Amino acid sequence: MAPWYDRAGRLSLLKLFVFVGLFLPAAWLAGLALTQDLGARPLNTAIHFAGLWMVRFLLITLAITPARKLFRWAPLILVRRMLGVATFAYGLLHLGLYIVDQNWNLIRVISEIWLRIYLTIGFVALFGLMLLAITSTDGWVRRLGGKRWQALHRIVYLVSALALVHFFMQAKLNVYPAALMSGFFLWLMGYRLWDRFGEIGSIPSLLGLAGLSAIATALTEAGWYAVATHAPALKVLEANLGFAAGIRPAWWVLIVALGVTLAVALRRALMKKAQPKAPPKLAMNRAS
Incomplete structure (x- = not known):
């Protein structure tokens, strides 16, 4: 089923709007790259851009629960999974651009992640996001059961803290x-x-x-x-x-x-x- 439909198979304008919005930062980054407007160090700028949007989408994902409760807007829950997966996608883009910046030298990338503590912290955060993205499907909810699934997905708080520490250290x-x-x-x-x-x-x-x-x-x-x-x-x-x-x-x-x-x-x-x-x-x- 397309991501802009609800569970009943009906078009959800909210999901469609959010789905399109998730691609806008990437499209903006691609436009800056095509017009050569990324500055003197384009790859470095792109790496930071992707990382910033990963953090932003992570916080927006965490904001769904308070917004749903405070504004009594139940349909917001429909876009939380979509936002979580997008957060991981931008984190993966962040890492991918760093690999490109290292001339695709994976040995060097692994060495840098191992030796530089801020890169280690960032990689652990990205690994946590990967676990959350993989287990976000209905199938994994059934396999793990409600309580175990919820317990696993509470690591999002630790992942968020690690991502912010990485943000501080690289800044x-x-x-x-x-x-x-x-x-x-x-x-x-x-x-x-x-x-x-x-x-x-x-x-x-x-x-x-x-x-x-x-x-x-x-x-x-x-x-x-x-x-x-x-x-x-x-x-x-x-x-x-x-x-x-x-x-x-x-x-x-x-x-x-x-x-x-x-x-x-x-x-x-x-x-x-x-x-x-x-x-x-x-x-x-x-x-x-």
């Missing part, structure tokens, strides 16, 4: 994109923890999660610079919380998280307004 000094993606990951993980042990659906809870995620993002970026470059953590944290260096990742995480909260509040208000009002109760006259 070296400019960790802005890695810090931004890590901030969104912290919000997604915070949502899951809060949802597991408490009530996250309320607006005050979402506001609190937005603030905590932004603070955690600022601390993560400051901590990374302190460890990787020995820069004073407090100075970096001060820069992250200010605007002298532009809008830092922590602020973007806060803005997006508050935007999600506002969207949830507006949707609930509209749904409440659209609900039919109960007819007034008629007073019963009793005979005196």
Whole structure:
């Protein structure tokens, strides 16, 4: 069955839209390559481009569950598998372009992965994505059973963390994109923890999660610079919380998280307004 049909064999506009959207980054990359607009080191630029979109699609996949619950949009579950497979595909493209950059010298590639810790971490993350992609079919769900399948697919959280560590390590000094993606990951993980042990659906809870995620993002970026470059953590944290260096990742995480909260509040208000009002109760006259 074509990927844009639902389980009943009907055309799903949501699945069709997502399916087409998954190819757009690859098409954009191909266009840049054909027009020779990838800069002085085109292969290096392409490698980073594919890796960035792997991380983006990974986070979008993780965002399906919160979005489905917060916006009560059940059909979103139909595109989660598609997004997961696309994440692995972009990860495979990331690795494939690196092999091309190494002149197809597989011995050298294996040696580099073995000796360079950030490449080892990235390869382990990609291997985890491969396991998730292979076992994403209905057949594997039946073979493993519901509980074992769910337990296996929880490694996506570890895979995501490893992918982000790899992102930080290969970025070296400019960790802005890695810090931004890590901030969104912290919000997604915070949502899951809060949802597991408490009530996250309320607006005050979402506001609190937005603030905590932004603070955690600022601390993560400051901590990374302190460890990787020995820069004073407090100075970096001060820069992250200010605007002298532009809008830092922590602020973007806060803005997006508050935007999600506002969207949830507006949707609930509209749904409440659209609900039919109960007819007034008629007073019963009793005979005196």
